Amino acid sequence: MNTEIRGLALMFVATLVLALPLGKYIAKVYSCKKTWLDPLFIPIERLFFRLSGIDPTRKMNWKEHLVALLTINFVWFLFAMAVLMNQGWLPLNPDGNPGMPADLAFNTAISFLVNCNLQHYSGETGLSYFSQTVCIQFLQFVTAGTGMAAAAVVYNAMRIHVTDKLGNFYNYFVKSCLRILLPISFVAAILLAFNGTPMTFEGKANMVTMEGDTVQVSRGPAASMVAIKQTGTNGGGFFGVNSAHPLENPNYFTNLVENILILLIPMAMIFALGHYLHRKKFAWVIFGVMMTGFLFLLIPAVHSEMSGNPAISEMGLAPNLGNMEGKEVRFGAAASAYWGVTTTVTSNGSVNSMHSSHTPISGAMQLLGMMTNSFFGGVGVGFLNFYIFIILAVFISGLMVGRTPEFMGRKIEAREMKIAMLVALLHPFLILTGTALSAYFVNQNPEIGWLGNPGFHGFSEMLYEYTSSAANNGSGFEGLADNTPWWNISTGIVLILARYLPIIGPVAIAGILASKKYIPENAGTLKTDTGTFGVMVFAVIFILAALAFFPALTLGPLAEYFSLYGSVN
Amino acid sequence: MxxxxxxxxxxxxxxxxxxxxxxxxxxxxxxxxAPGHGNGKLLEYNGSIYYTNAGQNFYSDHYFNSRPSAVSYNAAGSGGSNKGPSNPEYLALVQSRIDTFLAHNPGVSMSEIPADLVTASGSGLDPHISPAAAMVQVARIAKARNIDETHLRELVAAHTEKPLWGFFGPKRIHVLKLNIALDQIK
Structure with missing residues (x-):
C-alpha cells in the first residue's frame, strides 16, 4: 500500500477509535450522568447559569426550545453585524483592516450564525483580530453548541416516556459548548500551536526572501480559532485559503489532527444516540448507512485525484503525483481528496486544497456530499437531517408492508409526514432555484464577470455556491466572484432558510411524537434496527436527495467530465 | 420571546x-x-529571519525553484488559481510553464517533469516541492554553480523529508532548507 493511501486509512481508523469513547461520553453528558470532568465543569456551569439568570432544571416543551434557540440566535446576529461593520476602529486591529460594508457584513454574520462559514472575504485583509476572536471564534463555539443542543432535544424526545417536557435548552447548549467542544478544541489548539500555527496578536511581519524580494507574512491568533473551526464543523478559516495555508495547517500531522476533527463529533453523535437510548444496534445501522454513503463518495474522488488531470497528463508530464493544481505538496492528492469528501459530507466546509481545481469526478462527489447532507453531517444538525430521512423511510416501508408506520413506539401520521416532506424538499428547492436564477442572469448578461472559468465549470461554480449555502457547508469553487450584493444577499437568504427550517422541522416532529401514546413493540412492529431498514433509508436518501440533483450535476461536473476525458482518448 | x-x-x-x-x-x-513564541516557526540564516512554513519564491537558475503561485509568495494574502481542470486558458498557461522550464533546463525530457512544478499550489505559499521536482533541476543548478551533479543528488536525497513516522503521507522537500544547504556548499 503506498504511503498516501496508508495515510487515509490511518485518518479513518483514528477517527473511529476516538469517536467510540467520545460517543459514550456525549451520551453521559446529555443524560446528566457522572463523568470524570465533572469536578472541573460543574462549578463553571453553575457560574454560567447564575450570571445568566437561568434555571437549567426548568423543563421546556418543543416550542419553548425553539423560541429559546431562535431568540439567542437573533441576539448573536445583531452582535456579529455590529462587530463586523465597526471593526475598523475597534481594538486589536494592527493591520488597520477596514469595517465591512453592510451587504458583506450581512452575509458574513449570517454565514457564521448558521454554522455555515461561507466566506466572501479573505481573512488576512477582511477581518481584524478582534473580529476573528470575539465574533468569528465565538460564533464557531456557540452555533455548533446550538446544533448539538437541538439534536439533544430530539434524542430526549425519542425515549420511551410519554411527555411534552424535553429538558432545558440552555442546559443542553452550555453543556455542549463547555463539556464537549471546549476540551477537544483546547487539546487541538495546543497541538497546532506547537506545530507552527501562529497564536499571536502582532500584525503582519516583513520578510526579505533569499532571492531578495520583500514580502509580508500574515499572522494572528489563529491556533485557538482553527481548533474550534475544525471541531464544530464550522470550517471558516483564519487565513483566506483556509487549511491549505502553511500556517493554518503546517504539516501532515496537523492535517491528520484537523481532518480527524472534521468527522469526530458528527460520528460520535451517532454512537451517543445508541448509548443514550440503549439501542446500540440502531446506532450501528445508522452508522452503516452513513459509512456506505461516505465510501461511495470517497473512493471515486480519491481515485480521480490520484490519477491526475488527463488534459495535463496528455502534455507528456510525469503522471505519478496526481492532480496538483490547487494542492499542497505536504498533503498530496490523496489526502486532499479525502479532506474534500469529509468536509462536504459533514457541512464543515474547511478546505486543504482548492475544490475548484479538483477533477470533475471529485467535484461531483463533493457536491453530492452536500446535496445529501446526511452522511454524518454537521455537529448535531447532521443527525437532524438523517432523522427526516428515517421518518420518510419508516412511512414508506410501513406502506409497503401494509402496516401503520411506527417509529420508536409512536405512530407517524399526516402532520409529521408533511413537515418531513417540506424539510426534505426545501434543500433541492433552494439550491436549484438559486442556481437557475443566477444562470439566467449570466446568460442575459455575459459581461457580468461572476465566473472564474468558462463553460461547464462556470455553471458548477454557481451550483456549488448555492449547494454549499443550502448545506450550511461554507466551502466554495472560489473562482466565483462572490463578493457582490447579489451573491451576498441571495446566499444569505438561502443560509437562513436552510439552517433554521431543518432544525425546526425535526424538533417539531420529535416533540409531537413524544407526546403521543407509546405503543410497546409487538410482532407487527416494523423493526428499525435491522440491515433491511438501513437499506431502505439509504434508498430514500438516494432517490430523494441524489436523484433530485442529477440534471444539475449533468450540466456541470458530468458534462465537464465527458468533455475532458472524451477529448483525450 | x-x-x-x-x-x-x-x-x-x-x-x-x-x-x-x-x-x-x-x-x-x-x-x-511553542517554537517562535506563538509567531510560527522561524528559521535564522545569515542574519535574516525567515518563516519556515511560509514558502518563498525561488526563480533564479542557481536555486532550486519553488512551485508557481497565484499570489507570488507574498504571505500578506494567500490564494490558489481556482482554475478548473478543463479551462483552455489554464491549460495554455501550464503548457507555457512547461516550455519555460524546458528552455531553462536543456536536456530534460517532458516525462521527467512532475506535475507540482507546473501547477500552482492551493495557498500560493507552498514551502515544499516533490523529490522528483528537485531531481529534475539538478543538472541546471550543477551547471550554474559549477558543482558536481552526484554531489547535488546526494544533497537532495539528504533533504528529502520522510512520510510522517515513516509510514503516512507523501515525501517532500523543503525548498528553503535545501537552498540554504546549497548556498553553504562552497
Whole structure:
C-alpha cells in the first residue's frame, strides 16, 4: 500500500477509535450522568447559569426550545453585524483592516450564525483580530453548541416516556459548548500551536526572501480559532485559503489532527444516540448507512485525484503525483481528496486544497456530499437531517408492508409526514432555484464577470455556491466572484432558510411524537434496527436527495467530465 | 420571546467572556512556549529571519525553484488559481510553464517533469516541492554553480523529508532548507 493511501486509512481508523469513547461520553453528558470532568465543569456551569439568570432544571416543551434557540440566535446576529461593520476602529486591529460594508457584513454574520462559514472575504485583509476572536471564534463555539443542543432535544424526545417536557435548552447548549467542544478544541489548539500555527496578536511581519524580494507574512491568533473551526464543523478559516495555508495547517500531522476533527463529533453523535437510548444496534445501522454513503463518495474522488488531470497528463508530464493544481505538496492528492469528501459530507466546509481545481469526478462527489447532507453531517444538525430521512423511510416501508408506520413506539401520521416532506424538499428547492436564477442572469448578461472559468465549470461554480449555502457547508469553487450584493444577499437568504427550517422541522416532529401514546413493540412492529431498514433509508436518501440533483450535476461536473476525458482518448 | 431575551443577552455575554476571552488567552499563554513564541516557526540564516512554513519564491537558475503561485509568495494574502481542470486558458498557461522550464533546463525530457512544478499550489505559499521536482533541476543548478551533479543528488536525497513516522503521507522537500544547504556548499 503506498504511503498516501496508508495515510487515509490511518485518518479513518483514528477517527473511529476516538469517536467510540467520545460517543459514550456525549451520551453521559446529555443524560446528566457522572463523568470524570465533572469536578472541573460543574462549578463553571453553575457560574454560567447564575450570571445568566437561568434555571437549567426548568423543563421546556418543543416550542419553548425553539423560541429559546431562535431568540439567542437573533441576539448573536445583531452582535456579529455590529462587530463586523465597526471593526475598523475597534481594538486589536494592527493591520488597520477596514469595517465591512453592510451587504458583506450581512452575509458574513449570517454565514457564521448558521454554522455555515461561507466566506466572501479573505481573512488576512477582511477581518481584524478582534473580529476573528470575539465574533468569528465565538460564533464557531456557540452555533455548533446550538446544533448539538437541538439534536439533544430530539434524542430526549425519542425515549420511551410519554411527555411534552424535553429538558432545558440552555442546559443542553452550555453543556455542549463547555463539556464537549471546549476540551477537544483546547487539546487541538495546543497541538497546532506547537506545530507552527501562529497564536499571536502582532500584525503582519516583513520578510526579505533569499532571492531578495520583500514580502509580508500574515499572522494572528489563529491556533485557538482553527481548533474550534475544525471541531464544530464550522470550517471558516483564519487565513483566506483556509487549511491549505502553511500556517493554518503546517504539516501532515496537523492535517491528520484537523481532518480527524472534521468527522469526530458528527460520528460520535451517532454512537451517543445508541448509548443514550440503549439501542446500540440502531446506532450501528445508522452508522452503516452513513459509512456506505461516505465510501461511495470517497473512493471515486480519491481515485480521480490520484490519477491526475488527463488534459495535463496528455502534455507528456510525469503522471505519478496526481492532480496538483490547487494542492499542497505536504498533503498530496490523496489526502486532499479525502479532506474534500469529509468536509462536504459533514457541512464543515474547511478546505486543504482548492475544490475548484479538483477533477470533475471529485467535484461531483463533493457536491453530492452536500446535496445529501446526511452522511454524518454537521455537529448535531447532521443527525437532524438523517432523522427526516428515517421518518420518510419508516412511512414508506410501513406502506409497503401494509402496516401503520411506527417509529420508536409512536405512530407517524399526516402532520409529521408533511413537515418531513417540506424539510426534505426545501434543500433541492433552494439550491436549484438559486442556481437557475443566477444562470439566467449570466446568460442575459455575459459581461457580468461572476465566473472564474468558462463553460461547464462556470455553471458548477454557481451550483456549488448555492449547494454549499443550502448545506450550511461554507466551502466554495472560489473562482466565483462572490463578493457582490447579489451573491451576498441571495446566499444569505438561502443560509437562513436552510439552517433554521431543518432544525425546526425535526424538533417539531420529535416533540409531537413524544407526546403521543407509546405503543410497546409487538410482532407487527416494523423493526428499525435491522440491515433491511438501513437499506431502505439509504434508498430514500438516494432517490430523494441524489436523484433530485442529477440534471444539475449533468450540466456541470458530468458534462465537464465527458468533455475532458472524451477529448483525450 | 420576551422572557427569553434577557437570559439570552446575559448568556451571550458570559459565553463571550469564556469562549472568546479566557479560552483564547489560555491558548495564547501556552503558545508562548511553542517554537517562535506563538509567531510560527522561524528559521535564522545569515542574519535574516525567515518563516519556515511560509514558502518563498525561488526563480533564479542557481536555486532550486519553488512551485508557481497565484499570489507570488507574498504571505500578506494567500490564494490558489481556482482554475478548473478543463479551462483552455489554464491549460495554455501550464503548457507555457512547461516550455519555460524546458528552455531553462536543456536536456530534460517532458516525462521527467512532475506535475507540482507546473501547477500552482492551493495557498500560493507552498514551502515544499516533490523529490522528483528537485531531481529534475539538478543538472541546471550543477551547471550554474559549477558543482558536481552526484554531489547535488546526494544533497537532495539528504533533504528529502520522510512520510510522517515513516509510514503516512507523501515525501517532500523543503525548498528553503535545501537552498540554504546549497548556498553553504562552497
Amino acid at each position: 420576551k422572557s427569553h431575551l434577557l437570559p439570552a443577552i446575559r448568556l451571550t455575554f458570559v459565553s463571550l467572556v469564556f469562549f472568546s476571552g479566557i479560552y483564547t488567552l489560555a491558548i495564547w499563554g501556552i503558545a508562548w512556549f
